[in-house]
Amino acid sequence: MTELTTKITNLLGVRYPIIQAGMVWVSGWRLASAVSEAGGFGVIGSGSMEPGFLAKQIEKTRAATSRPFGVNVPVMHKNAADNIGVCLEKGVSAVFTSAGSPKVFTKRLKDAGIKVIHVVPSCALAKKVEAAGCDAVVAEGTEAGGHNGYEELTSVVLWPSVVDAVKIPVIAAGGVADGRTAAAALIMGAEGVQVGTRFALTRESSASHDYKKAAVASQEGQAPLYLRRFMPTRALANPYLERAIEAERRGASREELSQILGRGRARRGILDGDIQEGELEIGQVSGRINGIPAAAEVVQKMVDGILFAVRKLEHVTRDEAAQLNSNDKRPS
Ligand SMILES: Cc1cc2nc3c(=O)[nH]c(=O)nc-3n(C[C@H](O)[C@H](O)[C@H](O)COP(=O)(O)O)c2cc1C
Incomplete structure (x- = not known):
């Protein structure tokens, strides 16, 4: 147990509720293992991988870290079914499905004991994810990099709406890049954050x-x-x-x-x-990001930032309460 234990840290077996998003051409074994080693949850982005290549990436991640990690599989991708087969064969701990119906692969993965989390841009789709039997849902606001929902719902509107719409744990994505944005998501009821852009711009990202x-x-x-x-x-x-x-x-x-x-x-x-x-x-x-640090530094700074933001909030609230009290007691 840490101060940041949530339903998502329990579900994924990690220290911090910080998930590195699966990203085409960006999240191979180097990034995924660096994030998992740092206490977050690394995810290999299989959307740009052939099945044989994915299998090697999983093996390399496993050689680099003994901690849990996952794979993102965009459902409509031509290699999706074969890449799901690789995940089953290799026994990864969680699969993040996206870009398609949550019904397609969930049962097969869950029957094999793999956690399934699906990415959505709206409450309507979040309810379908819950109905499909997924373990959690990623609510991704339109700020997010890469492919997006037609609804164009912003994170600050989408996150609390999805939290209210479903009972499964919600992971917030879209615009989270530091401790205060992650803290905002947790305060709005998310149990974790999925971070793309910030990790795409780290040393271990395989982007050019x-x-x-x-x-x-x-x-x-x-x-x-x-x-x-x-x-x-x-x-x-x-x-x-x-x-x-x-x-x-x-x-x-x-x-x-x-x-x-x-x-x-x-x-x-x-x-x-x-x-x-x-x-x-x-x-x-990306307009707020101004450096290319190591992925572990991003994780640690985000953790420190979340704890700072939460303490600051408690402090302000206490200060305000004290202020109110002192006003009450002020003699007229
Ligand atoms: C370069 C890049 C590639 C991405 N590729 C994928 C992908 O293959 N599958 C997917 O589900 N999401 C993909 N995404 C979206 C991320 O998984 C994540 O949800 C999003 O980046 C979160 O918002 P943020 O960029 O504001 O952190 C990609 C994002 C970026 C920036």
Whole structure:
């Protein structure tokens, strides 16, 4: 037990309620094992992996840490069923499913004793996650990097709504990058946080250094949502993105937009570091991030920040109470 024990730390068997989000081209064994070693929960992002590659990533993570870690599987990805097979074979402790129905893989995974957590952008979908028998749900606000919900609900509206809508534990995602944002999520009733952008910009992230540098140099408002009508995605503004947004503004068809997107854009941006013409998936919070630390430093600072924020809140409340009391007692 630590001061930060929650239903999510108990569910995942970790020290801190801090989950490193599964991210394409970003979260391989290096990042996942570094976060798990630091007391958080590392997640391998299988959305960019072939099954054989995923199997090796799981083995390498296991060699680097004895602590629990998980795998993210986007349900609609072409390798999803095979990657779920790898998770079953290797016996990872939790699978985070996303981008698709929570019904598809939950029963198979749960029957094998694997925890299943599904990512949603709305209360309506959170209820379906609960009905599908998942152990927990990630409520991801529109601030988040990468693929997003059509609803465009902000974290501060979505998190407490999902907490009220379901009985399973809620993990808050979208804009969490430090202790105070994580504390805000916990205060709103979340039992943990899922952190993407902040971990994408760490030393152990497998994203290219140019992608990291561009994101760290970005300012507020430079990570817009685009492809809003058929695949809402949040990425860093660059010439490619501006072309696509311009096409959307003049009402381009789905076909034209998918032609502009082409194939392999995210890999080109995130992994290959083509800052001009790649798709640089990143969250709004990149505008607040100004360094590329080790992942363990992010975990430790977030823990310290949560504890500081909570103590500060208690302190302020006590101060205010004292103030009220002293007012009451003041002789007239
Ligand atoms: C570069 C990048 C790649 C991502 N890839 C995935 C993915 O493969 N699967 C997924 O479910 N979410 C993906 N996401 C979303 C994250 O899992 C996470 O929910 C989100 O980043 C949280 O918001 P934040 O970026 O504000 O921390 C990605 C996010 C980023 C920044």
